[in-house]
Amino acid sequence: MLLTDLTELTGLTEPTRPAVAAGDATATALLNCLIREVCAPEQQVWPDGSHLVARLPRAGVVLRTGLARPPAGPTYRLAPPYEERREDEWIPASWDRLANLVAGELELATGRPNPEFLTQVDDSHTALAAIIAARSGPSDDRYIASEQALVAGHRFHPSPKARQGAPGDWLQYAPETRARFRPRWLAVPEDVITEEGDPDAFTALSSYGPPAPPGRTLLPVHPWQFSLLADSPVLQKALAQGLLLDLGPSDVEAVPTSSVRTAYVPDADVFCKFSLDVRITNCVRKNAWYELAGAIALNELLPPVFEKLNSTLLAEPAYRSVMLPDRRLYEGLGVILRQGVKSLPGTPLLAGSLTDPYNTFLADLPALSTPEDARAWWDAYVAQVAPPVLSAYLDHGIVLEPHLQNVLICVDSGGMPVHAAFRDLEGTKLTSGRWDLTHLPARVAENLTYSPERGWNRVVYCLLVNHLTEIAAAVADLHPHLDRTLWQDAREHFAAHDHHPQVRALLAGVPLPAKANLRTRWSRMADRGATYVPTPNPLAAPRPL
Template identity: 70%
Template structure:
């Protein structure tokens, strides 16, 4: 029973995400998980309940391939356990384990389930592109993550009603018209390359003399519409609302929401706009905080310099633009960061999360993976493109990328073979504290947001690269060719061995447990994403046990 290409309803998807989190963060670390043929037995030790899940194939590394039906032991029988029952049981287990309640948790899981139902209903009506080209294939990969993060208790939770966010949801293959504001030059604030916005502006409407264009997400402008200072700025003529772009007339543009929801790709200009959305999506409120706006410009210069010597691309974020009014929420909410587009990358860029999605079909559609030998060659090429740039940036330069599945694009040739990797998102990119002297003179809050200490930096790199990314990709390859499961990670070791002079990598290759981000525990504790803790999981890079005589 392979998962690839298998459709999943909202209830099963919600239940699967909850169980994945429970197993990884609670039951497996406490040795309360047992493979049993075609099933996985999971005990919640504090509430005293035994659960059973389908197991599509034997476990490998830090991940289980569980599948419905999900059941609970009652007396001598197994009875169905729906997503809401599982949520209740998990809440009880966590309350007993931590000694504190979380009255918000069940509501968040319920909201996530309702959001997924709305997404599935709307997506079924969304048209697909006929005979897609490279850009269309890229866009489809960004908009294909219907069930979301496999290890998050409410991966599709979104603040607001579906009527508010469905028009801007990537999963429904939506496209929207940016809202254009004309901002008087003495009210406009920007940092970075002064010419960065020029190309995008050429697609927008004409502005009065002394004004500059500012693209805004229509949803965010709606959220800010009642701010008194913004209303006053409109009334005084400091800002003019020019409406949507000229879509429907010659030269108009449209924006395509990517997997992050708030970042939109503008194909006509080959530019990304990282908008603010002052609403919670999964863990975080997705606004461009003031310190992140400035930090992006500083980091862009440093990261670009390092990537000049790395065989990979980091999508540049050369500038941001916002309004300088006496309201920080407006400064952050109307702030937009420009990001380099994808049309200059070699081959066809594809979002790696779409390749690793066990319920999608993108990986299976690549000709290179049609046979086991082809799939093994594909895996080696994939790891070669993704892992060394991340390790080199961190270990040699003290730059911590955030290479999780939604922050990496892999460019493939006509057969689907990986030929290049592109990394993105300076919000998640950090510097190792104490290794950079370029931060003096910056406000302390900017420096704090841009840095990790050495231990936190390494944990973040290992979690994103190995646990979140390569482990899930390897599992997707093994879903197609189960006989490869035992061969994938020995083949991957060579791309880490080049950095074996670093003790951190020697420990990885010796098989020390990996840190997995505890999304369930973070939601239960209501902590910020940056403060999330880690739980140890098995390391698939571990060598065979030594044979000493």
């Protein structure tokens, strides 16, 4: 079945998008981070009628925001206007004023400056403004529309749209603009190509490329990455001598997904996870050599487990690159194939699209039209997402990274969740001591493992704080009085695992670990070493009156 037919079959139409202003979205993200990581832990935030007031503990500045709805649940729903207290009056606080205040507070709190921080926030604002201006008309494919819906990005990141390079370099490849592009193709001699995994995995994709000359293998390349590598002397020499043949693009189109560098090729029903030697939000998005090998290792180890869990982890069956005397080229031209979505039941939707405040994906699902229906929808959603993640970790030592961009929720014709698919083997890890990885190179094995404590923090953060909390808040935006009821319903799905002490602690209400994106950016720490701050646990049983 073609994905372009799904809209007609399901009756789900492309949602309309409320207006988004780059300044307001930037200010909201900064304040969300400030409140979660600085003000709330020091009890410097409080509601005041239809507003939320927050005090910067060391700078002493007092800020006020609007609230989109009454404060309930574990996160606030901030809304303009954003204001700063000056003597006896409230004055407007622009996004760049807020960025300077946040920077000043963090410098006082840490004793360390960060001259990059304001530039990163400004870059994110510039990128968001460019995206809004360039965003084209809607896709007629519901799944693709959901992948390209995250206009404002992560609600709890100080620079969610920071993207290395000028907008003119990347707008044509940006998912948020609803872009499509044609990959370039290199023809590589068989003794220069390097690949691992299923030898037939690239066959279907290559059939959409240009004809390969005899004795050569096709390698798809992201055109943005190809331009970034153009200064490589090794690549220049290989092209000049005809060792590598640049065949240019073919007619097949690729659709950039929410991660920017991973593109979906609908005709072949396959994802290409390309390298990009650019920093996007936190990290330079290249396929390191140990990540290429690690994907294949996990793809061999994990499928039997997910069959037992009756769940889906999208396979990454093979990678391909070139073996030339330059590691930058080996990693930069490395591409990982990922299983497509046409075999999934129902209509797959990116989970993040259901929480983005600038589209109406969730509101347009018929299954949430009444409070009773919305409660049943949430129950079905949690049932599809939470048990596989918990069981994978607790029973099998597998650390999934089920944040909003790594989960596809499949819905039926009425929008009811019927299945969840998890993706991204780069973020998937194994609990140290639970798996035998002695057959792997030491650097590969190291990258594939987390300590039990670190793995649990990652699972709880991604599943509860980043994902389910945001889904619940989006449902409660539609039906506000359900806010607390939703979490009491969710307890049942966690209670099924209460023979594990970690789950009993969650049900007892221990604070949840929230990834400290603001502090991580300020400290310029690698994302893998990000710290956590405690945040309220909505799973806690209600206290008797």
